[in-house]
Amino acid sequence: MSAVARQDVTVLDCTLRDGGYYTNWEFEDTLVEEYLTACVATGVDVVELGYTRFTPSDRGPYGRFPSGVTPALRDALPDGHRLRFAVMVDAPALAEVPAAEAGPRLRRLLADGPLPVDLVRVAVHHSRAAGVAEAVDSLREAGFGVCLNLMQVDLATPAQVAGLVRLVAGLGPLESLYVADSLGSLHAPRIAELVEEFRAGQAAPVGLHGHDNQGFALHNTLAAAQAGATWLDATVLGMGRGAGNTRTEQLLAALGTDQRALQPMLDLVARRFEPLMHKYRWGASALYAIAGMRRIHPTYVQRLEEGLERDVEVKLRALDFLARNRKTSFSAASLEGALRHAAV
Numbered sequence: 578m579s580a581v582a583r584q585d586v587t588v589l590d591c592t593l594r595d596g597g598y599y600t601n602w603e604f605e606d607t608l609v610e611e612y613l614t615a616c617v618a619t620g621v622d623v624v625e626l627g628y629t630r631f632t633p634s635d636r637g638p639y640g641r642f643p644s645g646v647t648p649a650l651r652d653a654l655p656d657g658h659r660l661r662f663a664v665m666v667d668a669p670a671l672a673e674v675p676a677a678e679a680g681p682r683l684r685r686l687l688a689d690g691p692l693p694v695d696l697v698r699v700a701v702h703h704s705r706a707a708g709v710a711e712a713v714d715s716l717r718e719a720g721f722g723v724c725l726n727l728m729q730v731d732l733a734t735p736a737q738v739a740g741l742v743r744l745v746a747g748l749g750p751l752e753s754l755y756v757a758d759s760l761g762s763l764h765a766p767r768i769a770e771l772v773e774e775f776r777a778g779q780a781a782p783v784g785l786h787g788h789d790n791q792g793f794a795l796h797n798t799l800a801a802a803q804a805g806a807t808w809l810d811a812t813v814l815g816m817g818r819g820a821g822n823t824r825t826e827q828l829l830a831a832l833g834t835d836q837r838a839l840q841p842m843l844d845l846v847a848r849r850f851e852p853l854m855h856k857y858r859w860g861a862s863a864l865y866a867i868a869g870m871r872r873i874h875p876t877y878v879q880r881l882e883e884g885l886e887r888d889v890e891v892k893l894r895a896l897d898f899l900a901r902n903r904k905t906s907f908s909a910a911s912l913e914g915a916l917r918h919a920a921v
Contacts, residue, residue, distance in 0.1 A: 586832065587808045588620070588828065589810050589811070590625065591786075592816055594628060595817030596812055613654055626663065629665070651692055663695075671712045681715070699716070703729060703737065703741060728757045756772060761819065765797050785810065788819065789815055790820040790865040795827050798810075813826065815860060819879050864878045877895075881912075892919075898918045899911065902915075
């Protein structure tokens with residue numbers, strides 16, 4: 578695999594968003610100050626601040642980011658920095674407002690924030706992508722750059738992928754179109770195939786959001802870049818839902834960032850994120866590998882692993898039950914059913 582030049586790709590760090598699944602989207606201000614400073618120093622291009630919703634009742638578990646980003650965090654950034662800031666909106670949240678109002682409402686919600694959000698990532702299951710077309714138009718008309726993240730695209734048939742290519746081609750300008758390895762199930766050849774198909778059929782730059790269930794996140798991300806993907810997601814020390822993501826510090830090193838430039842990020846990992854990893858226990862494991870290979874939603878493993886006293890045989894039987902019942906979406910009821918079955 579030949580090298581991919583750093584200047585040819587956009588590195589988007591989504592630690593505050595994806596890592597929030599472990600912290601309930603709450604991070605200490607001092608940690609975020611150090612994190613933003615390290616992102617600037619190491620050349621990260623975009624920082625995703627978190628999820629956002631349209632009504633207060635829907636903010637629910639998503640914590641205080643991005644609306645709670647304080648002026649102190651803004652002031653921690655050096656003058657002349659080139660970071661861009663993004664938020665993610667799930668398709669179900671978009672469905673709760675008239676599509677034509679999505680852009681103006683989000684613009685008002687973010688207007689008073691101290692960090693200038695100019696990029697919105699719309700996360701949608703690949704089978705429901707057509708349903709966000711009008712909202713994407715509204716967001717773009719409100720002045721946001723829009724990325725479309727196609728979730729669980731590994732489950733799409735060839736005909737569905739071809740349909741998605743045609744759909745995206747008709748959406749109008751996008752900042753990027755993401756292949757999201759939501760289940761951690763993809764392998765490099767399939768990722769390259771998807772990247773090439775999307776690149777050939779529509780104009781938006783293609784990106785990859787990789788999960789590390791099988792330990793392939795960095796490898797898959799570099800394979801995507803080799804196939805022409807130019808937007809690459811990562812999180813510090815891989816902090817993210819389930820097994821976590823491509824590690825920012827490893828991706829930057831693989832893209833040629835030298836030791837001196839990378840040192841602030843490595844210092845941040847050692848001081849701040851390794852203790853968090855010890856506490857929350859994300860990362861690749863045998864159970865996450867099983868989930869990835871058998872296309873089980875990673876939150877099932879995350880919940881199973883929270884019960885440290887739970888017998889490993891029960892966990893294995895529960896995963897087998899979930900796989901046989903094709904549980905690609907998480908529900909607490911399904912988890913309870915799997916545990917009841919496993920206890921028999």
